[in-house]
Structures are given as structure tokens and as C-alpha cells.
Amino acid sequence: MKNICFLIGDISHSGGTERVTTLIANQLVLNHCVHVLSLSNGATPFFAQYPTIINNRLFDEKVSMRKHYVAVIKKLRNYLLYHKIDTLVVVDSISCVFTVPACTGLRINHICWEHFNLKVNLGSWFRDLGRWMAAKWCNKIVTLTERDKSFWDKRFDLEHTNKVVAIANPSPFEVQQNIPSLDYKTILCVGRLTYQKGFDLLITAWARVAQQVPDWKIVIVGSGEDEQMLKQMAKSLGVDDSIIFAGQQKNMSTFYRQASFFCMSSRFEGLPMVLLEAQSYGLPIVAFDCDTGPAEIVQHNINGLLVESGNINGLTNSLLELINLSNIQYEKTSSNAVENSVRYSVNPILKQWLSIIK
Numbered sequence: 254m255k256n257i258c259f260l261i262g263d264i265s266h267s268g269g270t271e272r273v274t275t276l277i278a279n280q281l282v283l284n285h286c287v288h289v290l291s292l293s294n295g296a297t298p299f300f301a302q303y304p305t306i307i308n309n310r311l312f313d314e315k316v317s318m319r320k321h322y323v324a325v326i327k328k329l330r331n332y333l334l335y336h337k338i339d340t341l342v343v344v345d346s347i348s349c350v351f352t353v354p355a356c357t358g359l360r361i362n363h364i365c366w367e368h369f370n371l372k373v374n375l376g377s378w379f380r381d382l383g384r385w386m387a388a389k390w391c392n393k394i395v396t397l398t399e400r401d402k403s404f405w406d407k408r409f410d411l412e413h414t415n416k417v418v419a420i421a422n423p424s425p426f427e428v429q430q431n432i433p434s435l436d437y438k439t440i441l442c443v444g445r446l447t448y449q450k451g452f453d454l455l456i457t458a459w460a461r462v463a464q465q466v467p468d469w470k471i472v473i474v475g476s477g478e479d480e481q482m483l484k485q486m487a488k489s490l491g492v493d494d495s496i497i498f499a500g501q502q503k504n505m506s507t508f509y510r511q512a513s514f515f516c517m518s519s520r521f522e523g524l525p526m527v528l529l530e531a532q533s534y535g536l537p538i539v540a541f542d543c544d545t546g547p548a549e550i551v552q553h554n555i556n557g558l559l560v561e562s563g564n565i566n567g568l569t570n571s572l573l574e575l576i577n578l579s580n581i582q583y584e585k586t587s588s589n590a591v592e593n594s595v596r597y598s599v600n601p602i603l604k605q606w607l608s609i610i611k
Contacts, residue, residue: 262292291310293315346384520563
């Protein structure tokens, strides 16, 4: 039995990163001792955990690089030593700025788990630094896609090593007994209301689509700092009556069961869990082909449509193309979506994780 620790920003958040961390931790705890250590808060995990998982946090308040940098390293090192951690999984490469110095001199299997992609740093040079430190000192780097693995290999000259491993996020979603229908006339979107998710691009496209299909609507599930701006944008474009902002929801089943399609307008991703969830309900998908993830889940003209990243005209046309599918075409696309979701089942992905947790 190994002592495994996942270091994460805040396990009480409701995003895909927290969901998949919980999923992997729940599997590993069946045979290992698993800690989930939040940098801050994390008092109540958003997603259900096995009761044997040990939850802790380093700070009550949000961590500041300038204010807490040295303190984080000291507290983390003490935690690793006290609990005799064998494997440390760093959830998000930016935290390697803490973990690399904290692990110096310790015999710990140090794994960096990248949840975005190498081309995106979210405006923080600390993330660039963390990635450089991970490439130099971590034992393994886990990317979510083969495309991102190639980015890491080339930038850090790791092509002739086995340091970078692509392990897809497993789908926590079993195939659902669901029969989606064009009759719902609803396009579902799920994600935080932030710049990354590109809902401003979607609303612009929808303003053009809605003119041709006034009986259709979009439902956006999520919350975030751009909520008021997006609502005002929908109002100014005259589509506030056909865009429903549903807020953050814990039970998503009803939303998926009442949708005809799923749309992702993100500017960048890692491997989007919501696409796998949508496919488990048999929903065809239209998504921007952003770096990275959508192209590994959505097979163009088979289980959905891929659109050139950021191309609003392309998104407009693709939404209309799905809306205008015949029932036979729709049912085939839906069936293909379900088949693809099975590829991301937990067991084969867990085996990949076990192979790097020595």
C-alpha cells in the first residue's frame, strides 16, 4: 500500500479538474492510502468522495505567491514528511513552483498533472515557471492529450525520454438510458462563465442562428465573473429571451435529458469532461477545435462537428447544420456519441495511472 497525495488548489470547487481528481482518488483509495491536500479552503469536497480519503488544507485563506510562497513550501514539506507520502500528484502545473523545492532531497515519486495545455498560461508567468521546473525535476508529467504531450516533448526536448505520458481523463459518466430528440429544440452549454469558455463567441453566433430558428433556445449551466456581462450582451443582441442562464447546478441529469445538442465554445481546454458527459447521454456535439481536447473526443461528421477555433461564422453554420439534421441523421450521430463515450471508461485509464505510481 502506497501513501498517495493529490495537491490541488481547492477541492471544494465544482470544475472538471476537481471532478476528475476525485474520480481517480476514489479508485486509488481502494488499494492505497490517499490524501487530497488543498492549498486553501477545501473543507467540503464538491464531489462525493470515499470516506477513507483524507482531506486536508494548507491555508484557510486563498494563497498568494508573494505572501505565502515560502510558507507553502515549508508546510507542504512538513506534510509530506509527517504522512510519509510516497507519490505526490500535483494537480495543475503552476503548483510545481511550490512542490519542486518542497520535495528537494525527499525520495518521493513526483508527478505533474497538466490540466490545461502547454500553449496556455492563463496570464501567469508562474505557470510557465512551474512547467519548466516540472520538466526538469518531476519524475513524470501527465498530459490529457497526445497533442499536448507533443507540445511538452518539443518545448523541453523530452522526445527521447519517457517522462511525458498522455493519460486521458476517464469519464465518470456511465452510458445513460436516454433518448435525445430534436423536438426539445434546446442546445445545452456547461461551464464557468469566464473568458476561457468563450460564451461571448457563442452568444454572438446565436444572435445569427436565432433569427432563423426562433423556436430554439440555449441553456447555459454555470456561474462565474462574466455572468452579468454575458447577460447584458444577450440583451443587447436581442436574444435574452432565447438564452437561459441556469446558474451552477449539482444535478445535471435533467438538463442533459432535455437537450437536443451540446455546444462548447471554449478558447482553450485540457480534455473537457463535459463533452464526455454529453456523449454519455447521446448528445451530438458542436465544438471549437481549440487546443486541446475537443478533437480527441469529437469526430467530425461522425458524432458531432468541429469548428475552426474562434470562427463565429463557422459556429453559426455548424449550429444550423445540426438543427437541420434529419431524424435519421440525428439518431445515427447520437448513437455514435454514445459509442465514443465508452472509450473513456475508468478501468483502462486507472491501469495507466497505476503504472506510474510506483
